[in-house]
Amino acid sequence: MTAATRARTDVVAAVRAVPDPEVPVISIEDLGILRSVEVDGEVVRVVITPTYSGCPAMRAIEDGIGAVVAAHGLRAEVDVRLAPAWTTDWMSERGRDALARFGIAPPQPGAGVAAAGPVSLDLSVRRVACPLCGSEHTEQISRFGSTSCKALRRCLDCHEPFEEFKAI
């Protein structure tokens, strides 16, 4: 492996590991918002997609990518692309595990399939396990939490409130 190849591998790994600013236990890759990374000479082209149209973290994520690329002596060009629209189905297993350990219930799978079909789902009737004790005996307090991507729930067994990453 030449020094140039190693530098290239390093910067790609660093971009993939950039943490989400609001939930720093999960990387942008594991969250599923990193779409591609391409090293072209001195320039690193990165394509990301927002979680929600109004996600205020996008700017911080762009800055985060810019900073790690600059630390490798290269320059980042970040392209924010809307299509195809992000879905929580793109979140990795590792990302889901990290969320659960952090006390946030991971999103339920199948969001993309449900959104594509004509069937309207009652979003409040779902079984969500408590990330603290594992009980499925939980209820929703509010479908809108501290950020667009999370809902508020509480556990009826251990009585702790917790956040859930909404499937979208």
Added chain:
Amino acid sequence: MSGDVTWVGKAPESVVPEGDSLVAAYCLQLGDDALIYAQRLGEWISRAPQIEEDMALGNIGLDLLGQARALLTRSGELDGTGRGEDDLAYFRDEREFRCVHLVQQPRGDFAFEMARMVWFAAYQRELYAALTGSSDPVLAAIAAKAVKEVDYHRDHAEQWVLRLGDGTQESHERMQAALEVVLPYLAELFDDDAVSSAAAEAGIGVLPSSLHDAVVARVAALVERATLTLPDDSRWRSRGGRRGVHDQCMGYLLAEMQHIARSHPGATW
């Protein structure tokens, strides 16, 4: 409230834009609806009946603001003026806004907000679902993203209409009154204005009247489940938002929304 304008002498010919200008004009209308409703929803923060609802209405407003930013950016890219999202949001005057009257109405009680939202989200849900097939790829991408967000908005409003309608006598009466207050502003959502008609013809947009039946069917079924009655007539109805003719409240809304940007043009922090 504005009626149709009676021109003395020859009426000015309305010019319907074409090509890129048509996409720009259409995106501006949709963006203005989202922007102005986002501004009204932001007013609820710290005033909602419970803190969870402060957060919910703030989150819904933020989704709409995100949609507005994308739509206004697209409009500014194509209208030939080189304006960005901030120029369009902060430096246009009242007559240049193209939003419907429903979204600009002043904040009422919580039942009013849920009545407005249940209609507007049902409308936006049908609209964005149809726009995923727009011939403009950027508009199609914005719609594909927004339709998933609006699903949550619609569901939120529906849960509240059910709870309030089928709740106490007081909540039932106030929810019923709210349905009547928003009624005169609904017809305007489904008017086939010149820009929407041309955009639909060109495959860019959707004919508003084509959304009417699905939206009404959805809300009517909900209202019935909520033990409420859909009011079926109003003596007057709003008009003119798509031509830039707004209610008195719009000027006050814009003053609050725009005054910092106008007091410190170009300021960054």
